[in-house]
Amino acid sequence: MFFLGCDGGSSKTEFILVNEEGNILSHNIYPSYNYGVIGRNAFRQSMHQAILEVCNNAGVNTQEITHAVFGIPTLGELEEMDTTVPEIIGEVLPRERTTIVNDSVIGWSGSLSGQPGINVVSGTGSIAYGEDSYGNKARAGGWSVLFGDEGSCSWIGKKVLETFFKQSDGRMPRSAIYDIFKEHFKLTKKDIYFVGILCSGFQKKRSNIAMLQLLAEEACKRGDPNMKHVYEEAASELALLVKAVRSQLTFPQEKPVLVSYSGGLFKSGKLILDPFRKIIYEMNMKLVEPKYPPIIGALALEAGRYLQPNNYNYMLSQAYANIQKTK
Structure with missing residues (x-):
């Protein structure tokens, strides 16, 4: 199984790709891709490039992603975004296995697990x-x-x-x-x-x-x-x-x-x-x-649908521990 998480904050955009053991297959940080600031075309180009790069670095095809979660700033606040952002991300990832929420949601999911x-x-x-x-x-x-x-x-x-x-x-x-x-x-x-x-x-x-x-x-x-x-x-x-x-x-x-x-x-x-x-x-x-930063919160939001509780908790703790090792 492969889980992709994205924390698209106002200062940076962070991606992580892990397997069910919590091993980090790819972890990339990019500039902020705030849709409300850079606009539709730049968001589309930047997001596509980042997703493909993260997956290619791990040797994983985008269609192999078990589930992807994106925390996107200003989602739910700009009417245009609620339609176009899922469309843009859905051009490279399977829509039925992709969840897109406001970045405040993955903050909650991580902090309070x-x-x-x-x-x-x-x-x-x-x-x-x-x-x-x-x-x-x-x-x-x-x-x-x-x-x-x-x-x-x-x-x-x-x-x-x-x-x-x-x-x-x-x-x-x-x-x-x-x-x-x-x-x-x-x-x-x-x-x-x-x-x-x-x-x-x-x-x-x-x-x-x-x-x-x-x-x-x-x-x-x-x-x-x-x-x-x-x-x-x-x-x-x-x-x-x-x-x-x-x-x-x-x-x-x-x-x-x-x-x-x-x-x-x-x-x-x-x-x-x-x-x-x-x-x-x-x-x-x-x-x-x-308990966890927002990027782990992105993994936590949906991975529980695919893993047993013990395996789910182990994956999150290992992913977090592995991120800490890289700092």
Whole structure:
């Protein structure tokens, strides 16, 4: 048996092809193939090329794939995508053995290993997705990096920009983030010259704004209270996503709802996890570490249809262990 998984995030597109023993036959990482950004033609060309390359590297014909799962950003949000993406992927893979979902679904599938509960994603954008034991599904967030995605790296990045602007022209007292920002962008003359960087195209690339979260993280290490407060705000926004999803689902009241997480923001560790855990606990929910990353979640979503429980769990654990060896 051969299982193909794809985590098509906003910053990168990751593929993995494994057999039923969890041996990795191919593992490739490509740039982001976000349909909403690159358009239909570029998505088709890039996705076809990647699928064929992954399978060819493993010596596996695309028609031999037992099941393929794709987690695609903005799926279910752009009407055109709901029709064209399955058509495009179905041109190279058997449609009846291919599952295509929003990337938030494989985040949930990996973090909670398919258990009832809620997973919140905070990377370039933010979204929460959950399922209960009755098969009900719900999501919240993920509206727009420009107007929404509260609590994400991009949202924090915008807070960094706002804080620097206000500290530069005297609307706020200066703190560590001011010097860190100037050092990062080499602003040795006038601060206002940063406008030139913005106009040069910096603001058009979502990842540029999201990467500013790292400056906030560094500022916190230097004791910046403003940036510490931003992480606390981010935790509140992410908890609000979780609360919204919980309100749409049915969970037993005798035990706390499981909540997990995925996405680049959580690499900042305690800065976001400590305030987030506190709020989740106050909501009578339980924050648990993610069991698997989204790419393993892609394998987990459908492989259980073909494998016995013990074999299924073994495959996932082996695939994850083998990925860890390559890091």
